[in-house]
Every structure is written in structure tokens, then in C-alpha cells.
Amino acid sequence: MKKITIITDAWYPQVNGVVRSIQNTNQQLERMGVTVTMVTPQTFRNIPCPTYPEIRLSVATYWQVAREIEASAPEAVHIATEGPLGLLARRWCLKNSVPFSTSYHTRFPEYVAARFPVPIRFMQAFVRWFHNAGNGCMVATASLERELAKLGLRNLLRWSRGIDQSMFSPKPQENRPFGLPRPIFLTVGRVSVEKNLPAFLDLDLPGSKIVVGDGPARADLQRRYPHVLFTGLKTGKDLANAYAQADVFVFPSRTDTFGNTILEALASGVPVAAYPVTGPIDILEPDSRAGALNEDLQQACLDALQCSREDARALARTFTWEAASRQFLDNVRLSQSRLALPAR
Incomplete structure (x- = not known):
């Protein structure tokens, strides 16, 4: 062929x-x-x-x-x-x-x-x-x-x-990435209705929330959530650096068929918080120390803070x-x- x-x-x-x-x-x-x-x-x-x-x-x-x-x-x-x-x-x-x-x-x-x-x-x-x-x-x-x-x-x-292991990898973390206090809860992807972003943005979490990406819902969500940093689209090294500064990667979508951004976060050494749905459940094992799955997304975020950056990276290495x-x-x-x- x-x-x-x-x-x-x-x-x-x-x-x-x-x-x-x-x-x-x-x-x-x-x-x-x-x-x-x-x-x-x-x-x-x-x-x-x-x-x-x-x-x-x-x-x-x-x-x-x-x-x-x-x-x-x-x-x-x-x-x-x-x-x-x-x-x-x-x-x-x-x-x-x-x-x-x-x-x-x-x-x-x-x-x-x-x-x-x-x-x-x-x-x-x-x-x-x-x-x-x-x-x-x-x-x-x-x-x-x-x-x-x-x-x-x-x-x-x-x-x-x-996942491109050379592009997405752990990097030195700043004390106040993006000028914001830690812990940093980050999500990456299209800013559109099917990504279920309000499920993340409505959560009462310590530290700061960051949305990386662009899309038709961005202007509305920025007005509704002025305390959240919307960076717009990032690619290449800028995107890889953004991932590496996060403490938890949050994946609020319930409709994705896989979740490439989950792999990018894991390869960056960032634990993942998500719902136990198609995509996340196929990447993160039930007892994984690389992230947390829970129907209560807030609890998943807090549990992911306790997860291992080394285990996240190790899991990503299994996907080539x-x-x-x-x-x-x-x-x-x-x-x-x-x-x-x-x-x-």
C-alpha cells in the first residue's frame, strides 16, 4: 500500500x-x-x-x-x-x-x-x-x-x-505563571458549546482558571467569567509552555470521542481531571495516579491536585x-x- x-x-x-x-x-x-x-x-x-x-x-x-x-x-x-x-x-x-x-x-x-x-x-x-x-x-x-x-x-x-513527546514535555514551573496564583487549573480546546466549558468555569476552586483556545463561544464566556483568563489560540512551543505551567488539566467535555488534549497534558506532566465518559475512561485507568475521574468535576479537580506528575508523564509515553x-x-x-x- x-x-x-x-x-x-x-x-x-x-x-x-x-x-x-x-x-x-x-x-x-x-x-x-x-x-x-x-x-x-x-x-x-x-x-x-x-x-x-x-x-x-x-x-x-x-x-x-x-x-x-x-x-x-x-x-x-x-x-x-x-x-x-x-x-x-x-x-x-x-x-x-x-x-x-x-x-x-x-x-x-x-x-x-x-x-x-x-x-x-x-x-x-x-x-x-x-x-x-x-x-x-x-x-x-x-x-x-x-x-x-x-x-x-x-x-x-x-x-x-x-502524542509528540518532544514537543509536549515537563518544563520548569514559574511561581506565578501568567501572573496568576497557583494552583493553575487549565483547559485547552475549541471554545464552543459542545466542549461544556461552563461545567469547569462554574466550579469553586482554589487558585486560577485558564482557558487556552478560541471559538464562537469565547466572547460570551469572557463576559460571563471575568475572573477567568482566556488566552486565545496558542500553538507550538507557546502551547507546550502553557500546558507545562498547569497544576491540573481539566477536561469538561462529555461528547469528545477521544481527547487529544488529555495526552498533551499528560505528556507535559500534568494530571487530568475529567468526567468518567468515553475518551477519559479509555486513557485514564480507574486507579490511575495520572489523574482523577468523577461525576463531580470539582472533586475530580481537587483529587487531581494530589496526583503524580511522574505518573502522568509515564502514561503519555504509552501513546505514540x-x-x-x-x-x-x-x-x-x-x-x-x-x-x-x-x-x-
Whole structure:
């Protein structure tokens, strides 16, 4: 398998878990001698997504997408998202009897239902229709695999995630990072409704709270929580330094399918506080000293203060992009070997 074409509706300048997962995987695949061609919104005219303008929706025709895929002459096709490009790529594959794989990065039904008046059961049916047309749907965790199987998704394959251990690592801590008193409770990610940030921002905690990231809810949350520091988007070394100054990383989301930021925090030597839901429960073991899970998020935060920075770092070392990318490649090969496409 030397040539893979990946179609995704999520791509730069977006900065999110989907984009980072694909980009890191691509880098590893290229080291393995695999040529990856991307079909992304950058190729086509696009418009801002209603209620979330940072996301660009491609305005492309079937034939435009077909030409992009055919020009890449792929040995395998992977469709990463259920958006406009993903739908057109799915159509091309089925029209041409080309086996393909997909991946489930985002809780799409919940994401849409949070923004538009669409019954969640309709979106669940859409997800089932979209992914079951392929020969394999990749998911990040065992708990998510169980959830999707209950919804009727078939041919589920595991594709874990990794972490750049050279970028995210423990660093000397300042007495008053960001000019704020310790302990520092930090969260990182899109500042949007599905991230459930008020569950963190409403907590009565000692020290200081910091939100790193940007998104459509930022202006409103900054007005509502003037005592919280919103730094805006940080990337690269600035982001790594922000993680390293935290005492606890707080992950308030209940809808993420994995939580790449959890790994970034752990690699920085920062214990994690989260709800016991898909993502956190797949990374942190019940008796882990690397963090705390609790339906009472305040208690999880306080318990995480007592956790071990060394154990956090040790847990992160078990997640590598090389291993995750080999998993991805094996899944793509398996999907290609299932020559008889499932029923539509």
C-alpha cells in the first residue's frame, strides 16, 4: 500500500483534534514510504458554517471532487468526515465500486443537534447510513466502539492516537505563571458549546482558571467569567509552555470521542481531571495516579491536585504516533481486502 487519498472536511486553518490526528498520521505514513494525497476545503470555494464560522464548508460539485480523487490515482481511499466533501467522496466510491474506509472523529449527531433543530435520531440514522457504506469505520477507543455498535454501525476498527513527546514535555514551573496564583487549573480546546466549558468555569476552586483556545463561544464566556483568563489560540512551543505551567488539566467535555488534549497534558506532566465518559475512561485507568475521574468535576479537580506528575508523564509515553499510524495503515489494508462492499 503506497498511495492513499484522504478526504476531509476538517483541515487548516482549523486547529482541532481531527486536523492534528490526520496531520500526525500523514507524517508517520510518509516515513513508512506511503504517499498521502489530501482532498480538503482548501481546494474548493468554501463558506463559513452557520453558528461556527471558523469551520469552512466546501461548495464543490461531484465532478470536481471526482477529478481530485482520480488525479491522485489512489490504491486506497479514506473518508475522514461526514461533511460535504465526505459525502461526495462516498458517492464517487460507491459509483465506481471502490472500497473505502471512514473514521468517526466527532459525535456528529450531538454536534448538529446542539446547533440546529434536528432530532438526534435522524442524525444517528445518517451516521449509520454514511459509515456502513464503507468497508471499515475507524474509532479511537473501546468505549466508543461499543456505543457505535449499539447504534448499528458495522466493521468497526480501532485507530488510537499518539502524542509528540518532544514537543509536549515537563518544563520548569514559574511561581506565578501568567501572573496568576497557583494552583493553575487549565483547559485547552475549541471554545464552543459542545466542549461544556461552563461545567469547569462554574466550579469553586482554589487558585486560577485558564482557558487556552478560541471559538464562537469565547466572547460570551469572557463576559460571563471575568475572573477567568482566556488566552486565545496558542500553538507550538507557546502551547507546550502553557500546558507545562498547569497544576491540573481539566477536561469538561462529555461528547469528545477521544481527547487529544488529555495526552498533551499528560505528556507535559500534568494530571487530568475529567468526567468518567468515553475518551477519559479509555486513557485514564480507574486507579490511575495520572489523574482523577468523577461525576463531580470539582472533586475530580481537587483529587487531581494530589496526583503524580511522574505518573502522568509515564502514561503519555504509552501513546505514540508511530503505533497509531501503523494501526491506521493496517485498517486501510483490511478495508481494501474486503472486496465485496456492504449493502447500501
